[in-house]
Amino acid sequence: MPEILADPPTALYIVLILAAVVPLALAFFVVAPAKDKKSPSRTRYFVVSGVALLLLLILIICRLVAPESDQKQILRKMREMSEGVVERNLNKTFQHVSTSFRYGSTGREELRRQGESALQRGDVTAISIWEVVLEPITDGKNATVNFKFRVRGSVDNGVGWRGKGYFVKDPDGQWRLQRFEVFNVTGDTNPISVPGL
Numbered sequence: 001m002p003e004i005l006a007d008p009p010t011a012l013y014i015v016l017i018l019a020a021v022v023p024l025a026l027a028f029f030v031v032a033p034a035k036d037k038k039s040p041s042r043t044r045y046f047v048v049s050g051v052a053l054l055l056l057l058i059l060i061i062c063r064l065v066a067p068e069s070d071q072k073q074i075l076r077k078m079r080e081m082s083e084g085v086v087e088r089n090l091n092k093t094f095q096h097v098s099t100s101f102r103y104g105s106t107g108r109e110e111l112r113r114q115g116e117s118a119l120q121r122g123d124v125t126a127i128s129i130w131e132v133v134l135e136p137i138t139d140g141k142n143a144t145v146n147f148k149f150r151v152r153g154s155v156d157n158g159v160g161w162r163g164k165g166y167f168v169k170d171p172d173g174q175w176r177l178q179r180f181e182v183f184n185v186t187g188d189t190n191p192i193s194v195p196g197l
Contacts, residue, residue: 008059016059019052071134074143074167074175078129081177082149086126090115098168098176103194118153126152129163143167143175148185159185161192 027045084093150160
């Protein structure tokens with residue numbers, strides 16, 4: 001299903017609602033009922049309104065029955081990874097990390113061990129993310145997400161960092177984090193290294 005139907009923008013809903021309401025308002029409050037053949041008829045306003053309402057209904061049905069879009073899935077998984085840290089539930093976090101994950105020489109299992117240690121020591125108690133921007137997915141297999149984040153706990157720098165997550169569509173059709181980069185929040189374009197990884 002096309003992305004516009006699976007995840008329609010709010011503006012599309014607004015346009016369709018206006019296309020349905022404005023002609024109805026014109027028909028009832030502006031245009032008088034036709035008394036002769038030369039007077040404009042309300043019928044055309046009702047037809048335009050009816051078509052707009054039908055399109056709006058189709059859009060809503062598509063939205064309800066459409067599978068989760070790639071964009072929504074990736075954003076949901078980022079949110080769930082963050083929630084997993086707060087809940088101290090690394091199963092919730094790492095179900096969204098690909099088995100092909102690499103950060104330098106660190107693989108998925110080593111990252112998980114480091115995460116468990118950091119949670120136990122209190123180095124990390126939460127990871128909050130904001131300003132999440134997903135770049136357009138062009139090949140259907142790889143996606144890049146830019147975001148800002150802050151690690152809460154004893155390693156909190158008080159400001160946060162910028163991150164870039166690289167997601168891959170695994171063989172089971174699910175998007176998972178394959179690698180990431182961390183940058184200073186100041187806008188520096190050179191990635192920084194994460195201590196311990």
